[in-house]
Amino acid sequence: MSGPVTGLVHTGPVTHAEANGPGAAEDGLTVGRAAALVGVSVKALHHWDAVGLVRPGGHTPAGYRVYSADDIARIHRVLIYRELGFPLAEIARILDDPSADARDHLRRQRAELERRAGRLREMARAVDRMLEALDAGLRLTPEEQAEIFGADWRPEWVGEARDRWGGTAQWTQYAERAAAMTPQDWKDAVARTEALHADLAAARRAGVAAGSAEAGALAERHRALLSAYFDCTHAMHACLGRMFAEDPGFAAHYDGIEPGLAGWLRDAIFANAERHGVDPATAGWE
Numbered sequence: 001m002s003g004p005v006t007g008l009v010h011t012g013p014v015t016h017a018e019a020n021g022p023g024a025a026e027d028g029l030t031v032g033r034a035a036a037l038v039g040v041s042v043k044a045l046h047h048w049d050a051v052g053l054v055r056p057g058g059h060t061p062a063g064y065r066v067y068s069a070d071d072i073a074r075i076h077r078v079l080i081y082r083e084l085g086f087p088l089a090e091i092a093r094i095l096d097d098p099s100a101d102a103r104d105h106l107r108r109q110r111a112e113l114e115r116r117a118g119r120l121r122e123m124a125r126a127v128d129r130m131l132e133a134l135d136a137g138l139r140l141t142p143e144e145q146a147e148i149f150g151a152d153w154r155p156e157w158v159g160e161a162r163d164r165w166g167g168t169a170q171w172t173q174y175a176e177r178a179a180a181m182t183p184q185d186w187k188d189a190v191a192r193t194e195a196l197h198a199d200l201a202a203a204r205r206a207g208v209a210a211g212s213a214e215a216g217a218l219a220e221r222h223r224a225l226l227s228a229y230f231d232c233t234h235a236m237h238a239c240l241g242r243m244f245a246e247d248p249g250f251a252a253h254y255d256g257i258e259p260g261l262a263g264w265l266r267d268a269i270f271a272n273a274e275r276h277g278v279d280p281a282t283a284g285w286e
Contacts, residue, residue, distance in 0.1 A: 028056070028058035028066030028067050028068045028069075028071070029066055029067045029072070030064070030066055030067075031045050031046070031056070031065075031067070034056075034066075034067040034071070034072060034075070037072065038072065038075050038076065038079065039079075040075070040079070045075075048075075048078065048088070051088065051092070052092060053078060053088055053091065053092045053095075054071060054074050054075050054078060055071075056068070056071055057070070057071055058071070074095065077095060078091055078095070081094065084106070084109045084113070085109065085112070085113075086105070086109065090105075168285075170230035170231070170232075170236070171230070173229070173230040173231060174229045174230045177228070177229055177230075178229065189228065192225060193225060196218070196221055196222060196225060197257050199218060199221075200218055200222070200257070200258070200261060200264075200265060201257050201258035201261060203215060203218055203264075204258045204260060204261050204264045205258060210264050210267035210268040210270075210271055211267070211268075211271040215264075215268040215271065215272075216268065216271060216272045216275060218268060219237075219265075219268045219269045219271070219272035220272060222237075222265070222269070223237045223269075223272075226240070233286065234272070234273045234276040234277075234278045234283075235273070235278050235283040235284060235285070235286050236283075236285055236286070237269055237272075237273060238269060238270060238273040238278055238280040238283035239283055239284070239285050240269070241265065241266040241268075241269030241270055241273075241280070242266060242280070244262050244265055244266055244269075245262045245263050245265075245266035250262065
């Protein structure tokens with residue numbers, strides 16, 4: 001055990017050396033010496049004294065209260081029960097009530113600890129699954145990636161994205177969902193993306209106004225496409241729209257689909273965000 005229970009290493013009576021060390025009194029230990037011995041704070045001992053949990057029973061010739069060997073033993077018992085999660089009031093009742101069944105209390109507490117341990121094991125397994133997802137990420141071979149995403153696809157893009165967003169909750173969502181996707185799932189996702197890109201390019205070529213309802217519907221389709229990988233809010237979408245137009249790599253990607261598409265898509269996303277109560281100028285990643 002650690003923390004306050006480090007004092008459990010001392011389970012015997014107060015020794016002559018301790019009784020004559022710094023802070024010792026003729027018939028026991030001062031509060032400071034007792035606190036240092038059992039590994040709790042002086043404040044805690046004062047509180048336990050005030051609530052009647054552990055009251056120093058000895059006195060020096062000068063009238064100062066000191067902790068006897070029995071008092072120290074009681075403190076050790078308090079520490080054991082406290083480590084097991086018992087509230088102070090129940091500890092006092094167990095220690096002071098001769099009819100209290102300490103074994104029954106400990107059996108019930110052990111059952112509760114088993115329940116907590118099971119819950120912690122479940123949490124640990126969930127963390128393991130998340131780590132597996134984060135490590136796996138895009139579970140496609142380089143050959144499958146080239147087949148599904150096209151000949152110009154570069155596998156290192158996944159690593160670059162991880163370096164850029166790997167510390168975010170959205171990347172965790174993406175990694176978990178991507179790890180569960182089959183090659184067919186990716187083919188379907190690529191088909192939806194290509195269809196959207198074709199519609200975006202057509203709207204741009206046709207001169208559809210970025211603030212129109214038609215452009216807003218396309219912006220919503222774009223946000224829904226991203227939301228398949230992580231929960232993309234309108235504020236996040238606005239941040240991404242800005243990046244699509246300002247980041248050279250993203251701008252080249254969208255402008256390669258249709259000249260001027262990067263800026264048009266940004267404006268359409270901004271207008272759609274405003275319709276949903278988000279100011280693109282102040283939107284944050286939330």
